[in-house]
Amino acid sequence: xxxxxQDPAVxxxxxxxxxxxxxxxxxxxxxxxxxxxxxxxAPVLVIFDEHNRPSGIPDRFSGSxxxxxxxxxxxxAQAEDEADYYCNSRGSSGDHVVFGGxxxxxxx
Amino acid sequence: QITLKESGPTxxxxxxxxxxxxxxxxxxxxxxxxxVGWVRQPPGKALEWxxxxxxxxxxxxxxxxxxxxxxxxxxxxxxxxxxMTNMDPVDTATYYCxxxxxxxxxxxxxxLDYWGHGTLITVSS
Numbered sequence: 001x002x003x004x005x006q007d008p009a010v011x012x013x014x015x016x017x018x019x020x021x022x023x024x025x026x027x028x029x030x031x032x033x034x035x036x037x038x039x040x041x042a043p044v045l046v047i048f049d050e051h052n053r054p055s056g057i058p059d060r061f062s063g064s065x066x067x068x069x070x071x072x073x074x075x076x077a078q079a080e081d082e083a084d085y086y087c088n089s090r091g092s093s094g095d096h097v098v099f100g101g102x103x104x105x106x107x108x
Numbered sequence: 109q110i111t112l113k114e115s116g117p118t119x120x121x122x123x124x125x126x127x128x129x130x131x132x133x134x135x136x137x138x139x140x141x142x143x144v145g146w147v148r149q150p151p152g153k154a155l156e157w158x159x160x161x162x163x164x165x166x167x168x169x170x171x172x173x174x175x176x177x178x179x180x181x182x183x184x185x186x187x188x189x190x191x192m193t194n195m196d197p198v199d200t201a202t203y204y205c206x207x208x209x210x211x212x213x214x215x216x217x218x219x220l221d222y223w224g225h226g227t228l229i230t231v232s233s
Contacts, residue, residue, distance in 0.1 A: 042224065043204075049216075
């Protein structure tokens with residue numbers, strides 16, 4: 001089982017806002033990053049250090065964290081945002097890395 | 109422009125050793141602070157972190173696979189090599205190498221900002 005827990009699937013109507021969450025004890029101490037993965041493609045970093053966006057990532061993607069939960073919010077979801085989203089962070093020991101189980105986002 | 113490219117066999121027999129090479133471009137593993145990670149993804153399943161190697165040759169491995177994994181670097185060739193022993197069909201996955209971000213403001217430890225395209229490794233007799 002993963003040290004980071006994500007809901008397997010979430011859906012959102014086109015243009016609406018959706019939040020994807022990631023829970024784990026290590027998130028109380030370490031920051032989370034988020035990755036978008038479309039079918040047949042490598043993951044793409046969309047949020048790092050809880051709320052920072054790499055250059056080129058649309059500002060409709062935002063991140064936040066509270067307690068043991070990190071969140072990725074997509075404000076005004078677009079059809080091209082349909083993908084799997086993974087969180088990651090340090091593991092409980094601090095010297096390894098863990099990924100969440102992933103959330104499949106469907107844009108209706 | 110940072111790019112990474114994985115190369116190696118596509119088919120490995122059970123009990124054999126897998127050797128994958130990640131060729132780096134646009135950065136050097138001899139530069140302070142730089143790290144390269146390996147991540148795999150079984151078909152239809154989630155990402156799994158395998159390990160890191162850093163500019164100073166420090167290494168970190170997934171605890172459950174530590175006895176089977178070795179990551180090395182050849183800075184003269186700008187390459188990182190993943191070696192996984194005693195391969196099993198459950199190790200069938202797409203294997204990715206990725207660049208660890210060096211500028212985060214906070215903690216970059218687990219941040220992978222550039223990824224290779226990945227290579228599918230099938231373990232079967």
